[in-house]
Amino acid sequence: MIELYDNGHGVDTAGKCSPDQSLREYKKARELVKDIVARRRAMGYDARILVPEDKDISLGERCRRVNAICNEVGKSNVLLVSIHCNAAGADGKWKSAGGWCAYTSPGQTNADTLATHLYDAAETALADYIEAFPIHKAKGEYDSKQRPIRTDYSDGDPDYEARFYILMHTLCPAVLTESMFQDNKADVDFLLSAEGHNAIVNLHVNGVESYIKSLK
Numbered sequence: 517m518i519e520l521y522d523n524g525h526g527v528d529t530a531g532k533c534s535p536d537q538s539l540r541e542y543k544k545a546r547e548l549v550k551d552i553v554a555r556r557r558a559m560g561y562d563a564r565i566l567v568p569e570d571k572d573i574s575l576g577e578r579c580r581r582v583n584a585i586c587n588e589v590g591k592s593n594v595l596l597v598s599i600h601c602n603a604a605g606a607d608g609k610w611k612s613a614g615g616w617c618a619y620t621s622p623g624q625t626n627a628d629t630l631a632t633h634l635y636d637a638a639e640t641a642l643a644d645y646i647e648a649f650p651i652h653k654a655k656g657e658y659d660s661k662q663r664p665i666r667t668d669y670s671d672g673d674p675d676y677e678a679r680f681y682i683l684m685h686t687l688c689p690a691v692l693t694e695s696m697f698q699d700n701k702a703d704v705d706f707l708l709s710a711e712g713h714n715a716i717v718n719l720h721v722n723g724v725e726s727y728i729k730s731l732k
């Protein structure tokens with residue numbers, strides 16, 4: 517299995533940062549991907565960074581890179597995880613939404629299985645975040661509707677479904693994860709902490725590991 521990790525956006529992508537600019541999505545995504553890939557390679561897997569560049573690479577080119585590898589080794593021997601940080605708005609103001617979630621394309625494919633393994637891994641890796649969530653909620657940092665693990669069970673599994681370009685135009689199972697909100701203060705504090713960063717790395721490392729084992 518070749519594991520491809522995509523980091524959202526680029527240094528030249530407008531917006532995509534916390535209101536206080538302490539967190540930039542392109543940078544956090546690259547730091548997460550770098551550490552996830554290093555961990556997976558240390559475990560003996562063929563994990564690769566899809567976008568080594570800092571500048572933004574078009575979605576078309578990202579998909580072309582994925583599909584070239586799919587065509588070379590067979591799409592069932594490839595998986596893609598695209599790493600992002602969520603946002604509730606784009607007006608440069610702090611918001612009250614928070615949590616972690618994953619997206620797949622509509623319909624049931626191996627991507628849904630991969631997403632479910634990531635959700636299972638999230639329950640463990642994000643245990644401290646989940647525990648602290650009601651405390652932040654009580655302080656008004658999350659509104660009453662928020663949940664630490666965001667799920668959509670309308671189609672029987674926890675992930676959300678969306679026709680995101682990178683999910684629709686890649687041949688292999690592909691999941692896009694949104695690790696917390698870049699416009700929520702409590703989430704940004706978590707993302708910028710060593711504990712939070714490592715928890716999100718562990719989530720992806722353990723979720724992918726569990727998915728690959730489930731295929732055998």
Ligand SMILES: [Zn+2]
Nearest residue numbers: 524541600601
């Ligand atoms: Zn993004």
